Amino acid sequence: MAEVKPTSQAGGPAVELTANPAVGDGPLEKVYAFWLAGMSCDGCTISVSGAGEPSLEDLLLGQVPGLPRVILYHPVLAIDAGDAFMHNYTLAAEGKLDAPYVLILEGSAVDDSLIRGPGYWTGMGARPSHEDGNQVISVMEWIDRLAPGAAASIAIGTCATWGGIPAAAGNPTGAMGLMDYLGKDYRSAFGLPVINIPGCAPVGDNFTETVAMILHFLQGAGPLPEFDELGRPAWQFRHTVHNRCVRGGYYEEGVFAQAYGDPECLVELGCWGPVVQCNIVERGAVRHHGGCMNQGGICIGCTMPGFPDKFSPFYTPAPGSAVSSTTATAYGKVIRSLRVLTQDHQNRTSRWDQDQDVPSGWAVQRGSDSLLSRAADFLYRKLQFAKAVRPGSDTPAAQYRDGFEVEPKKRGNERAAKNK
Numbered sequence: 001m002a003e004v005k006p007t008s009q010a011g012g013p014a015v016e017l018t019a020n021p022a023v024g025d026g027p028l029e030k031v032y033a034f035w036l037a038g039m040s041c042d043g044c045t046i047s048v049s050g051a052g053e054p055s056l057e058d059l060l061l062g063q064v065p066g067l068p069r070v071i072l073y074h075p076v077l078a079i080d081a082g083d084a085f086m087h088n089y090t091l092a093a094e095g096k097l098d099a100p101y102v103l104i105l106e107g108s109a110v111d112d113s114l115i116r117g118p119g120y121w122t123g124m125g126a127r128p129s130h131e132d133g134n135q136v137i138s139v140m141e142w143i144d145r146l147a148p149g150a151a152a153s154i155a156i157g158t159c160a161t162w163g164g165i166p167a168a169a170g171n172p173t174g175a176m177g178l179m180d181y182l183g184k185d186y187r188s189a190f191g192l193p194v195i196n197i198p199g200c201a202p203v204g205d206n207f208t209e210t211v212a213m214i215l216h217f218l219q220g221a222g223p224l225p226e227f228d229e230l231g232r233p234a235w236q237f238r239h240t241v242h243n244r245c246v247r248g249g250y251y252e253e254g255v256f257a258q259a260y261g262d263p264e265c266l267v268e269l270g271c272w273g274p275v276v277q278c279n280i281v282e283r284g285a286v287r288h289h290g291g292c293m294n295q296g297g298i299c300i301g302c303t304m305p306g307f308p309d310k311f312s313p314f315y316t317p318a319p320g321s322a323v324s325s326t327t328a329t330a331y332g333k334v335i336r337s338l339r340v341l342t343q344d345h346q347n348r349t350s351r352w353d354q355d356q357d358v359p360s361g362w363a364v365q366r367g368s369d370s371l372l373s374r375a376a377d378f379l380y381r382k383l384q385f386a387k388a389v390r391p392g393s394d395t396p397a398a399q400y401r402d403g404f405e406v407e408p409k410k411r412g413n414e415r416a417a418k419n420k
C-alpha cells in the first residue's frame with residue numbers, strides 16, 4: 001500500500017502519493033481530469049463514485065497497472081473550494097499544467113445567448129469585476145477555454161451527450177449535448193472527437209472503463225478503443241437492451257407481464273428495450289447490482305439521443321411493439337407448451353422413469369406419466385438419439401491399438417431386473 005500524505009498543492013486532490021505503484025509502462029506519470037457540471041442533477045457523479053471496474057479510487061491512486069495516475073478536479077468531490085479549487089482550471093486553460101488533461105462534462109451544455117442581457121445558466125468560479133466585485137464565469141466559457149487543449153473531451157450522461165431532460169421540448173435554455181455545442185469539426189489536442197457515454201444516470205463502470213482504455217491509448221500502451229458513429233464506446237452500446245435482457249425468454253414465448261412485479265417480459269407495460277442500445281441489464285447499475293429489467297423496471301430509452309421526447313408518454317406500450325408482441329404470442333404459445341412437455345421429462349431421472357415413480361415427499365411431484373406424455377417422450381428420445389448412441393445402450397466392444405478390449409456394457413441394472 002503506497003504511503004499517502006496531505007496535499008500541499010492549491011486546488012489539488014485530497015491525497016497525493018509519494019510513490020506510485022502502477023506507473024512505469026509509459027511516458028505519462030499523471031493525467032489531470034477537469035470535471036464540469038452543466039444542466040445537471042449530479043446523478044452521473046453518483047454513478048461514477050460507485051464504479052468498481054475500475055473504481056474511481058483505483059484511478060485516483062494510480063492502482064491500475066500501466067495507467068497514469070488521475071488527478072481529478074470535481075466540484076462535488078473536491079475538498080478545496082473557491083479560488084484554491086479553481087486555480088488549476090485556470091492553469092489548464094492557460095496551458096501551464098505539467099501534464100495532459102482530460103475534460104469531462106456532466107449535464108447539458110446551454111445557450112447563454114438566449115439570456116437577455118448579461119447572465120449565465122450555469123457557472124463555476126469567478127473573476128474580479130469592476131461592477132460588483134466578482135463576475136461568475138459560465139460553464140460554457142470553461143468549455144470554450146478547456147476543450148481545445150484537452151487530450152480528450154468526454155461527455156458523461158445523457159444530458160451531456162445528447163441534451164437529455166434539460167433539452168426536452170419547451171426548455172428555455174437551448175440545452176444540448178457537448179457534441180452539439182463544440183460542433184462536428186471539434187477535435188481534441190490528441191485528435192479525438194467528443195466521446196459520449198450516455199445514460200440517465202449512466203452505468204458508472206461504462207465511464208471508468210472507457211477512461212482507463214483512453215489512458216492506455218494516451219500512454220501509448222494500447223490502441224484507441226472502438227467508438228461507434230455517435231462516439232459511444234462500441235463494445236458497450238452495440239447491443240440492444242432486449243438482446244441481453246433477463247426477460248428475453250419470456251418475450252420469445254409470448255408471455256407478458258400485466259402488472260409491475262410480474263416476472264415476465266415488460267413490453268406490454270411500455271418497455272422500449274427492443275430498440276434501445278444499453279448494457280445495464282448485463283452489467284448492473286452499480287457493481288453488478290440492479291439494472292432496470294433486473295429490478296422490474298421498463299426501459300424508457302434513457303441512453304438514446306431521442307430521450308425523453310421520443311419515448312414519451314412513458315409507461316404506455318410503444319406503438320410498434322404490438323406487431324412483434326402479437327406475433328410472439330401466436331407462435332410462442334405453441335413453442336412454450338412443447339417446451340413444458342419436454343421439461344417435464346427432463347425433470348426425472350432415468351431411474352424414476354423405470355420405476356414410474358418419483359420418491360419425493362413434495363406434494364407437487366407426480367408419480368406416473370400419462371400415456372400421451374409417455375408417447376411424446378418415446379418419440380422425443382427417438383429423435384434425440386437418431387444419430388447417436390443412447391446412454392445405457394448395448395455398445396460394441398472397443399478394440400484399442402495394443403489389443404486391449406473393453407467389454408460391451410449391458411443395458412439395465414440389477415434393481416430393474418429385480419423389479420420384473
Ligand code: SF4
Nearest residue numbers: 245248265266271273
Ligand atoms: S422486458 Fe423489455 S428488454 Fe426485456 S425482453 Fe421484454 S421487451 Fe425486451
Ligand code: SF4
Nearest residue numbers: 278292299300302303
Ligand atoms: S435499460 Fe433503458 S431505461 Fe434502463 S438504463 Fe438502459 S436505456 Fe435507460
